[in-house]
Amino acid sequence: MGTSAVPDIVVGRLPLYLRALSQMEAEGKEITSSQELGERLGISSAQIRKDLSQFGEFGKQGTGYSIGYLTEQLKRILKVNQTWDVALIGVGDLGRAVANYAGFLDRGFRVVAIYDNDPRKIGLKVGPFQIRDAAKLVQDLRGQRIQVAMLAVPVAEAQSVTDRLVEGGVRAILCYAPTSISVPRLVRVQYIDPVLHLQRMTYYVP
Amino acid sequence: MGTSAVPDIVVGRLPLYLRALSQMEAEGKEITSSQELGERLGISSAQIRKDLSQFGEFGKQGTGYSIGYLTEQLKRILKVNQTWDVALIGVGDLGRAVANYAGFLDRGFRVVAIYDNDPRKIGLKVGPFQIRDAAKLVQDLRGQRIQVAMLAVPVAEAQSVTDRLVEGGVRAILCYAPTSISVPRLVRVQYIDPVLHLQRMTYYVP
DNA sequence: TAGATTGTTAATCGATTAACAATC
DNA sequence: TAGATTGTTAATCGATTAACAATC
Numbered sequence A, B: 001m002g003t004s005a006v007p008d009i010v011v012g013r014l015p016l017y018l019r020a021l022s023q024m025e026a027e028g029k030e031i032t033s034s035q036e037l038g039e040r041l042g043i044s045s046a047q048i049r050k051d052l053s054q055f056g057e058f059g060k061q062g063t064g065y066s067i068g069y070l071t072e073q074l075k076r077i078l079k080v081n082q083t084w085d086v087a088l089i090g091v092g093d094l095g096r097a098v099a100n101y102a103g104f105l106d107r108g109f110r111v112v113a114i115y116d117n118d119p120r121k122i123g124l125k126v127g128p129f130q131i132r133d134a135a136k137l138v139q140d141l142r143g144q145r146i147q148v149a150m151l152a153v154p155v156a157e158a159q160s161v162t163d164r165l166v167e168g169g170v171r172a173i174l175c176y177a178p179t180s181i182s183v184p185r186l187v188r189v190q191y192i193d194p195v196l197h198l199q200r201m202t203y204y205v206p
Numbered sequence C, D: 001t002a003g004a005t006t007g008t009t010a011a012t013c014g015a016t017t018a019a020c021a022a023t024c
Helices: A008-026 A034-041 A045-053 A067-078 A093-100 A134-144 A155-167 A194-202 B008-026 B034-041 B045-053 B067-078 B093-100 B134-144 B155-167 B194-202
Strands: A064-066 A084-089 A109-116 A148-151 A172-175 A188-191 B064-066 B084-089 B109-116 B148-151 B172-175 B188-191
Touching (some): A008 A034, A008 A045, A008 B194, A067 B194, A084 A134, A084 A155, A084 B194, A093 A109, A093 B093, A109 A134, A134 A155, A148 A155, A155 A172, A172 B194, A188 B194, A194 B148, A194 B172, A194 B188, B008 B067, B034 B045, B034 B064, B084 B093, B084 B134, B109 B134, B134 B155, B148 B155, B155 B172
Parallel strands (some): A084 A109, A084 A148, A148 A172, B148 B172, B172 B188
C-alpha cells in the first residue's frame, strides 16, 4: 500500500472523479457539488466528501467545488500533473490498438516505445512507433527511466516479461494478459480482462 | 442487484476463480485447495471458502476441490456453461482488436455482429465479420435475441448508442468508452478504461 | 439574513478473517 | 488412525452513510 494511510479503494475512486470533472469542464461548467458529482457517478455525496477530505479541503461551504481547482488538485494527488512515459510490450491486435490510442496523452500518459519478440515484427512501423526488439527492453527502460508499462503479450509470456519489466525499474504495470502475475511488493499491478467483466454480468441475466 | 442475495463483490470474484482453475487444468492438475487457489490470486483461503459456500458445497474435507467439478459448477453459476452471442458497436482500432480477439470463445462469449455508423466503414470486412450499419442495430438485437454488447464508440456517442442497445433488449453492456452511461435498473454495465488503472497506480509511484 | 453545501463525527452496515467442529 | 481441509460461526475489521455544526 505504499507509505500512505489512505485506503486504496479511495485512491481508486479519484481517477473517476477526475474523469467526471473533465467532462463537466468540457460542458462549460465551472462549479459543481458533491451531490452533482455523485449523481453522475452513482456514488453518494457523503462518500465523495469523505474521500476528498483524506487529502485536504477543496470546497467552499454553501458553494461547492471549483471544477478547475479540484481538477488541478486531483491531478497533483494522483501525480498526473506530469506526463508519464509508458512502454508497451506485445504488438498484436490489442497492442496495436493501445499504441494508437489517442486518449492517454491528455490524462497523464504517453507511449514512448513499443516492443515485440517476433523477428517478423521488429522494425515495423505502428503509427509513429517502430517496433523494437524485446531483448532491448531492460536496457531501454533503465536508460529512459521508464516507470510505467503496459503488457499485451500472451499469457505464456506474461510472467517472464514482467520479471524483465521489474528488472528494468518499472513500478506500475497494466496487464492485459488474462492471468495473474507476481511482482515485488513495491511494484503495482492492475489488470484488464474483458471476459471477467462479461462473466460478472451474465450471472444476473435471467 | 438482481434477485440474488449474494453480494456483487462475491460474484465479481468467481470469474477470477474460474480463470485460475482453467490455468491449473491446463497445467495438468486435478485437485486444488482453497489455500493453493488463494496463493495464486492473492486472496485468503477463508475468503475463497466463504465465497463458494454462498452457492453450495463443492469440496471434500481433507482433500480439497476437484478442479474439473468446481470449474463446471462455477460455469453453471455464472451462466457461462453456454455461449452468449455478443454485439460489438464501434469499429475503430479498439473495436477491430476486440472483434479479432480469440479469447472470448472458450470462456462463454462469441461476437456475432459488429456495427459502425461511418458510411465508409459499413460493408468492410474485419476478420470474419462484415461491418453492419448501426442503424440496423435495434432490429438485429431483437431479431437475434442478443443480450450482451460491447461498446467501443467515442464518448460523445456512448449514451445514445446505449439507449439503442437497451431498446434492442440488451441486458449486459461492456463499455470501453471512458465515460459513465445511464441504463435502466435491470441492465448491467461494466467499464474498461485503462487510464483509470494507470492513474490509480501512479499515486503510489514515488 | 436565509439557503446551501462543506468537512467531520458517530453510527451503521457489510466484508473479511480467525478459529474450529465435522469429516474425508 | 493421523493429517488435512472443508464449511460455518463468531469476532474483527474497514467502509459507507447519516447527521449536523460550521460557514460561505
